[in-house]
Amino acid sequence: MSKEPLVLFSPLPPTRNGIADYCDCLMAPLAKHYDLFAVVANDATLPNTTDYQPLKLAEYEHRRAAFQSCAHIYQIGNNLDHPYMLPTLSRVPGLVTIHDMGLQHMLGLALPGGPAGSLYSDLMFDAYGSAGKLIAEDVTKWGWQSPIVHSELGFVPAFVRRSRGIVTHSLTGMLRVAAAGYDRPIYHLPHPYQDRVDPMAEDRETARRRARVRLDLPSDKIILLSLGFVTRHKRVDLTLEALSVLVSEGRPVVLVVAGQVSPDDFDLHFHVRRLGLEAHVIARGYVPDNLLMEYLAACDILVNLRYPTLGESSGSLANGLGMGCCIVVTDIGTFSELPDTCAVKVAVNEMTREGLLDKIVPIVCSSERRKRLEVNARKFAAQQLRLSTFIDGYLLAIDKTFSKNAKTPPVCAPVHRVRRLPKTARRKVEATASRLSREATTGHNLWWRSLMLPLPHPGDNLGIIGGGEFEVSLVKASFDWENVYLHDERNEKYRYYNALLVLLGGREFTLKYPDILKTIAKILPFGAILLLNIIDEDQSREDEAPRPFDVSELLEQYGFKTLDMENLSPEILEGAYKGRQPLQYSILAIKASNIISPPGSPYHEIYE
Structure with missing residues (x-):
């Protein structure tokens, strides 16, 4: 009877690493139950063994398609022997053993620019929301980072979100993983000693x-x-x-x-x-x-x-x-x-x-x-702490995590490169809009006049809040979207979208933004795109109207990172759009964190 394939990412001997020695004790027992492939870094020396099949990362990438559907397990520690596996972990979530609840050292050294770089700031936002981004900015401003950041903000939530399950060796670790707030199975397996x-x-x-x-x-x-x-x-x-x-x-x-x-x-x-x-x-x-x-x-x-x-x-x-x-x-x-x-x-x-x-x-x-x-x-x-007891528990964790009946949580959604129509397409879009509706040049039109709506990837779903049949027809005809739905909270079938178009009045947004943004955070998965178009027709109350940069800061508190922003401009108004027009702007954002921190609240919430 053939064995199921299992792909393991971990440093292994002869690499000088405690996790390598730890993992070496697991390989033979795992190989008895699985067709085991062990992937090490490209600059590591391959283990000399016939118990399993060692691969360097480059060979794994060459054979990526063959491994895509296999169960993956990862061993994560706080040193530079581990960053090589992070792109695969984001792409193929699996069962992750977190050996260190503080991973700041590893990521701070591995990410381009270090703790002062934009990728570090993005990951702090991912793990801890707007508060994490604010702490990351301290490094850029002051060139210094408190040791408390290493002990208390160890990036555990970012790894939990990218997993299908977590193994931890301690009750302390189990509590920290649970505190991340994600619905993932947690397996507490005390660190074993070696049989010898x-x-x-x-x-x-x-x-x-x-x-x-x-x-x-x-x-x-x-x-x-x-x-x-x-x-x-x-x-x-x-x-x-x-x-x-x-x-x-x-x-x-x-x-x-x-x-x-x-x-x-x-x-x-x-x-x-x-x-x-x-x-x-x-x-x-x-x-x-x-x-x-x-x-x-x-x-x-x-x-x-x-x-x-x-x-x-x-x-x-x-x-x-x-x-x-x-x-x-x-x-x-x-x-x-x-x-x-x-x-x-x-x-x-x-x-x-x-x-x-x-x-x-x-x-x-x-x-x-x-x-x-x-x-x-x-x-x-x-x-x-016997190794045999640990192995039994680890095999059970693997079986539960990857069984056909296991609950598959919403894992890291793919973050596609945002593709938009070229500026030369504007007149064609305007002509289509005019054909679809005589009132196309009034109301919410900046989002399509400025070509802010991204183009879809195969299979993507677009939801619309505040729009109607005109918007549905226009995005299908001009922006190549096929799966377009007017969002209805009573209909759970299309609750999650790859992109969401939201059309709101300025006064409505000002009065209801906590509920509106919380709803948006709930229905969009990580990596999804938000296009928010706000129109303020009552310019006599301009002092109360929400301003683009204010809205952008609010979006950040609800887990969104602004990618682009557009106001009404002479270039956009040129042509058919004449006369005194209401204030209108569009904000394109990506959901970059599941952590929301509503203004004035001492607590944060997690929406995945």
Whole structure:
């Protein structure tokens, strides 16, 4: 019996990436159930395997048509090993595992222009509406971005909207995904530890002695371990400060740092020299995956601090629990979810040298306390974090997400390039309008005189609010639209449109715009086009009439980005359109966010 195809996007070994190592453990089990294709970046090295079919992105794109109908799964993390998959994710939504709830770093580096660029601003608008765009503009104005943006505005909503389902490793992640407000299935699958931990964990002391010999680590010292990429938010600086006090008190302690150092982020060697700890810190740099477990086995205390946290789950922590390590964590985010019996937790307001010492000295001084924490950690991991349990849950998530009976949510609508008639077509359109109605030159006419209505793509639907049979006939005859409907809120059949033409009086818009714009936001999917034509016939009340730029700002608060704007002009009035005419303007906009923030309201709403 042939297996269903499954396409996976993720960094994979030999790429130096924790998610690559994590995903490597999943490949063989997934390949047993699916005809598995794994797509890596063009500049990555292909895995050497026969378990599945590795592809570079270029080859996937060459065979795109063959993969279009296949189930796609994505592994998203907050570094530059992941941007290559973003265009495919937008085009082919799938089951997305979000490893980091803060993805600002990755997108800020990947998007042209960075956080000061227009694409970043557009994505902030996509994820957080007009408030997100306003925050993005701060970078352009001041050249600086608050760290709070990274921890609290991590672009999770943008990824949830582009998915068919979300996998998260923590309750913290599950709550953040749910808070995005989109109707997507969420699967909470705790981060597993690797199976090769089990043989070493069965005899912890023997594994510790052997690992220290193999790694050439001292056998007579209490070893603190910092594992993984050395970054500021892992607070290695704080661990070094505490270490300097322990050493000055004569404690037999050394710190092993097994992870790639990035001096631009945190200059480990500078701080070691500053504190005079050269004899008490062993820096091993990047450690290949096959040695990670050896370092976990060798340590006495795994220090896994995070502050601030970006909502990430830690693979080294999961493996440390599986190994039965005595662990110290910051009591924040996903790390708070650990049972108190399994880890020593340092509260955020205790993240000082003295606060860390208060927590770490008792376990440095007591092998019994360390042993008790080791036993509890191993027991918890054996019950909750086994890889086989995770695989079962992941396979079930894939099956539910892509089953024929699964609810398919409205995903990212294609954002087509807006195509419009050339200016040379104006006289022909005017002639058609005059033929269709003697009153064509009065009332709402700027939208067609200025050729603002985009041309359709195959299968597109156009809705009309405020118009009648004349508008229906004109857009069919002059703008090539075939599927045109006068919108009726009682008729759900044509509720969603690719484009919407709205014709309103200025006074009506002024009095009713909250309800009008909310209705428009509801019936248009992401990427749809809005053409709003407003005519103000009562020019004696010009001070009350809505102005184009005011309306454009209002549209932004309801999720629309203005593409073009047209006022009455002598060029348009030339010819048959004579005399004193009412104020009239057209605004062409695209729905670029599902988040609406009504003026004066402290809350936002989501319309998808």
